[in-house]
Amino acid sequence: MNSLFDDADIPPPVPELPEGAHYLPGWLTAEQQRWLVHRFFEWAQGPVPPRGALVRGHEMSVKTVCLGWHWRPYQYTRDAVDVNGNRVLDFPDWLIRLGQKAIAEATGDAAAAAHYQPDAALANYYDEHAHMGMHQDRDEKSRAPVVSLSLGDTCRFRFGNTENRNKPYQDLELRSGDLFVFGGPSRLAYHGVTQVYPGTAPAHCGLDTGRINITLRETGLST
Ligand SMILES: O=C(O)CCC(=O)C(=O)O
Numbered sequence: 001m002n003s004l005f006d007d008a009d010i011p012p013p014v015p016e017l018p019e020g021a022h023y024l025p026g027w028l029t030a031e032q033q034r035w036l037v038h039r040f041f042e043w044a045q046g047p048v049p050p051r052g053a054l055v056r057g058h059e060m061s062v063k064t065v066c067l068g069w070h071w072r073p074y075q076y077t078r079d080a081v082d083v084n085g086n087r088v089l090d091f092p093d094w095l096i097r098l099g100q101k102a103i104a105e106a107t108g109d110a111a112a113a114a115h116y117q118p119d120a121a122l123a124n125y126y127d128e129h130a131h132m133g134m135h136q137d138r139d140e141k142s143r144a145p146v147v148s149l150s151l152g153d154t155c156r157f158r159f160g161n162t163e164n165r166n167k168p169y170q171d172l173e174l175r176s177g178d179l180f181v182f183g184g185p186s187r188l189a190y191h192g193v194t195q196v197y198p199g200t201a202p203a204h205c206g207l208d209t210g211r212i213n214i215t216l217r218e219t220g221l222s223t
Pocket residue numbers: 122124132137148157174191192193213215
């Protein structure tokens with residue numbers, strides 16, 4: 001076999017998604033991925049360490065560090081009241097611009113992109129055993145889209161409907177560098193991460209083990 005035509009690096013076909021959901025595989029360059037991975041490790045050294053949030057008394061397997069606003073179920077606060085009480089890091093300007101670029105390229109709607117003002121980021125770290133159950137992102141007052149960036153290991157991402165956790169849903173693989181956006185009629189779709197595939201992170205992404213996912217949101221809150 002001629003390895004020139006090896007298909008290992010060709011992503012699977014892009015699935016048909018419900019209105020408002022957009023999947024842009026390979027959106028981040030290798031350099032951008034490495035840069036974001038470094039930022040994640042800086043954030044993790046910041047005033048609030050990553051922690052598994054308590055959901056109905058159970059600690060999530062995913063460890064989360066927040067920017068702008070601290071998220072805990074089912075509330076945003078400026079201070080990490082359920083961790084160490086410290087105020088979270090500010091939401092950086094460059095991350096607003098990255099979010100706007102993501103909206104522009106995912107939706108083609110330049111006006112929506114210009115108005116997008118994400119003010120909270122949840123940076124999640126998944127080890128090989130971590131997963132995230134089906135849920136809606138509904139603690140935000142704003143219904144502006146959620147922008148999701150994936151780094152490191154590939155995962156199986158389940159994107160469902162707005163009614164319940166069950167079918168219909170679609171499974172897709174989110175790989176390092178992929179962008180996923182959900183807004184409009186898909187803003188409150190249930191979604192989750194059913195599996196992380198260890199050892200699948202590309203060497204260029206700067207993360208040896210595990211997966212990082214960064215979601216950007218507009219909280220709709222002020223001060
Ligand atoms: O890790 C992902 O791809 C999804 C993360 C997510 O749904 C969340 O942080 O609310």
